Amino acid sequence: MxxxxxxxxxxxxxxxxxxxxxxxxxxxxxxxxxxxxxxxxxxxxxxxxxxxxxxxxxxxxxxxxxxxxxxxxxxxxxxxxxxxxxxxxxxxxxxxxxxxxxxxxxxxxxxxxxxxxxxxxxxxxxxxxxxxxxxxxxxxxxxxxxxxxxxxxxxxxxxxxxxxxxLPAPPPLRARPGAAPLTTLQRALAALPVPLSVELCRTELTLGYLRTLAVGDVLALPMATDQELRVTGPGDTTVCHAHLGALDGAYAVELIKAAR
CATH class of the missing domain: 3.40.1550 (Chemotaxis protein chec)
Known part of the structure; x- marks a missing residue:
C-alpha cells in the first residue's frame, strides 16, 4: 500500500x-x-x-x-x-x-x-x-x-x-523572548493540581425529624463501614473506588480499584 x-x-x-x-x-x-x-x-x-x-x-x-x-x-x-x-x-x-x-x-x-x-x-x-x-x-x-x-x-x-x-524547509520555530522552554505535555501537566472528592454516602430525613435534631444527637448513615466509596474528579467523573480508614490521626482512603 x-x-x-x-x-x-x-x-x-x-x-x-x-x-x-x-x-x-x-x-x-x-x-x-x-x-x-x-x-x-x-x-x-x-x-x-x-x-x-x-x-x-x-x-x-x-x-x-x-x-x-x-x-x-x-x-x-x-x-x-x-x-x-x-x-x-x-x-x-x-x-x-x-x-x-x-x-x-x-x-x-x-x-x-x-x-x-x-x-x-x-x-x-x-x-x-x-x-x-x-x-x-x-x-x-x-x-x-x-x-x-x-x-x-x-x-x-x-x-x-x-x-x-x-520547497525550502521552513525555519525552525523560535521561542518567544521570556517564554518557558519547550517541554513534553506529560511533564508540563505533571504538577497541575486536580481536585478530588470522596463521596461518603447520601441519606434522606423527613422534615419533621430534621427539625428535632440537636447538638449531640447521633445520625446513623445508611452504609456499612466496609462499603466502597467513590472518588471523583472534575465534572463528577469517577476516578476510582476506595475504603475509608485512618492514617496518623487523619481520615484516609485506601484505593481498591480504578474506574473503568
Whole structure:
C-alpha cells in the first residue's frame, strides 16, 4: 500500500515563495525589459490545478533529477518579444512588427531565462528543459504539499508547479523572548493540581425529624463501614473506588480499584 504524507501549505510559506518569485521577476526584468503590469501569487496545487490546462505544460528537471513543470500560455514567446523590443501589438493591416526569426530566438532565450530565474529562486536549484512528461495525479490532490506559483505578465499568466520535496524547509520555530522552554505535555501537566472528592454516602430525613435534631444527637448513615466509596474528579467523573480508614490521626482512603 502506498502511503503519502499529508502536508498543508502554510500561509507564511506561500507568502515567502511569492516574495522570492517577485524578487526573481524583478531581477529578470532588469536584464531583459521594463516589466508591464504584473502580479504574483502562490497557492496549494489542489486549489489551482484547473488553471494548468490554460497553457502548454513543459517539463523541466532540477539539479538532482526532481521534476517541475511550467504551464506556458499560448503566445507567451510573442508577448515576451514585444516586451523585449518595446513593440506594440501586432498590426496585421500595416505589416509592422511581424514575427521574425531573430525576434523569436530572443524571445525563446528570454523565456528560458525567466523559467531558470523563477525556478532557481523558488527551489534554490538550477533547472533545464526535459522530455515531455505529465505530472502525477498525486501532485494536485489535497494535502500533497505541492504548490502552483502564478506569474501574471500583462495579459499572459505563467504558472509553475513545484512538488513539496523541492520547497525550502521552513525555519525552525523560535521561542518567544521570556517564554518557558519547550517541554513534553506529560511533564508540563505533571504538577497541575486536580481536585478530588470522596463521596461518603447520601441519606434522606423527613422534615419533621430534621427539625428535632440537636447538638449531640447521633445520625446513623445508611452504609456499612466496609462499603466502597467513590472518588471523583472534575465534572463528577469517577476516578476510582476506595475504603475509608485512618492514617496518623487523619481520615484516609485506601484505593481498591480504578474506574473503568
Amino acid at each position: 502506498n502511503v503519502s504524507p499529508f502536508q498543508l501549505l502554510k500561509r507564511s510559506t506561500a507568502d515567502a515563495l511569492s516574495t522570492r518569485a517577485s524578487a526573481a521577476l524583478a531581477q529578470w526584468g532588469a536584464a531583459w525589459t521594463t516589466l508591464p503590469d504584473h502580479a504574483l501569487g502562490c497557492a496549494a496545487a489542489s486549489e489551482q490545478a484547473g488553471r494548468l490546462a490554460a497553457g502548454e505544460l513543459r517539463h523541466r528537471l532540477l539539479d538532482g533529477g526532481v521534476s517541475v513543470w511550467a504551464a506556458v500560455p499560448a503566445g507567451m514567446e510573442r508577448h515576451l518579444e514585444q516586451l523585449v523590443f518595446g513593440l506594440s501589438d501586432l498590426d496585421a493591416a500595416s505589416g509592422r512588427h511581424l514575427a521574425s526569426r531573430l525576434g523569436g530566438g530572443v524571445a525563446d532565450d528570454a523565456l528560458e531565462d525567466l523559467l531558470q530565474t523563477l525556478f532557481g529562486a523558488l527551489t534554490g536549484r538550477s533547472s533545464q528543459a526535459a522530455p515531455a512528461q505529465a505530472p502525477g495525479a498525486q501532485l494536485t490532490r489535497p494535502g500533497s504539499g505541492a504548490v502552483i506559483c502564478s506569474v501574471q505578465l500583462g495579459e499572459r499568466a505563467l504558472r509553475l508547479l513545484l512538488p513539496a520535496a523541492v
